[in-house]
Amino acid sequence: GQSLEQPSEVTAVEGAIVQINCTYQTSGFYGLSWYQQHDGGAPTFLSYNALDGLEETGRFSSFLSRSDSYGYLLLQELQMKDSASYFCAVSSGGYQKVTFGTGTKLQVIP
Amino acid sequence: DVKVTQSSRYLVKRTGEKVFLECVQDMDHENMFWYRQDPGLGLRLIYFSYDVKMKEKGDIPEGYSVSREKKERFSLILESASTNQTSMYLCASSLRNKDEAFFGQGTRLTVV
Numbered sequence: 182g183q184s185l186e187q188p189s190e191v192t193a194v195e196g197a198i199v200q201i202n203c204t205y206q207t208s209g210f211y212g213l214s215w216y217q218q219h220d221g222g223a224p225t226f227l228s229y230n231a232l233d234g235l236e237e238t239g240r241f242s243s244f245l246s247r248s249d250s251y252g253y254l255l256l257q258e259l260q261m262k263d264s265a266s267y268f269c270a271v272s273s274g275g276y277q278k279v280t281f282g283t284g285t286k287l288q289v290i291p
Numbered sequence: 292d293v294k295v296t297q298s299s300r301y302l303v304k305r306t307g308e309k310v311f312l313e314c315v316q317d318m319d320h321e322n323m324f325w326y327r328q329d330p331g332l333g334l335r336l337i338y339f340s341y342d343v344k345m346k347e348k349g350d351i352p353e354g355y356s357v358s359r360e361k362k363e364r365f366s367l368i369l370e371s372a373s374t375n376q377t378s379m380y381l382c383a384s385s386l387r388n389k390d391e392a393f394f395g396q397g398t399r400l401t402v403v
Contacts, residue, residue: 183350189331212390214390214391214392216392222396223381223394223395223396223397224334224381224383224392224394225394226390226391226392226393229390229391231390268333268334270334270392272390274347276321276322276339276341276347276387277322277385277387277388278322278324278336278339278341278347278349279322279324279336279339279383279385279392280336280349280350281326281333281334281335281336282333283331283332283333284333284334
């Protein structure tokens with residue numbers, strides 16, 4: 182089966198940079214995604230990495246190392262609205278089943 | 292915009308009842324998913340469907356079954372609801388060769 186590990190909570194200061202790590206174990210790995218979920222809301226897609234390296238989307242970047250089964254989400258210029266839970270997810274298998282981690286609750290403080 | 296619609300936002304059922312949770316997507320996505328979300332446990336995959344009438348078990352399929360008779364609709368069935376199935380249920384869909392999954396707003400199910 183699949184397993185993903187990420188820290189349960191992170192606190193960071195407004196304007197700072199924060200990195201949320203994710204390690205995974207899976208067979209038939211296809212790619213690593215990141216999702217954001219605000220309290221009471223549905224998860225929304227942030228980024229995806231299928232190949233090694235860094236993908237940048239505005240203030241958010243995501244990194245993947247397939248050989249290390251490791252990825253991270255980097256959030257820059259933190260804003261209060263970034264306070265949310267962040268989930269890494271692996272796509273695996275021929276039909277790209279998506280399995281999620283347990284989530285990291287990010288609290289941005291003034 | 293892609294829309295994934297779950298039939299109920301809140302649901303209260305009695306122990307032993309058969310419960311149907313419905314999910315409809317309007318973007319012709321091949322893949323559809325049912326997850327349950329509990330505090331501290333993240334999103335756990337119950338079942339996954341990659342085509343009409345095709346399904347795969349996820350990590351926690353016990354006590355659940357699914358039905359996908361049409362491409363746009365994916366139903367989650369609790370054969371005999373139990374209190375430990377009280378949870379938030381999230382449906383999602385995606386194109387098979389695309390990276391983004393789209394989620395419905397969730398159904399908060401309480402079994403009493």
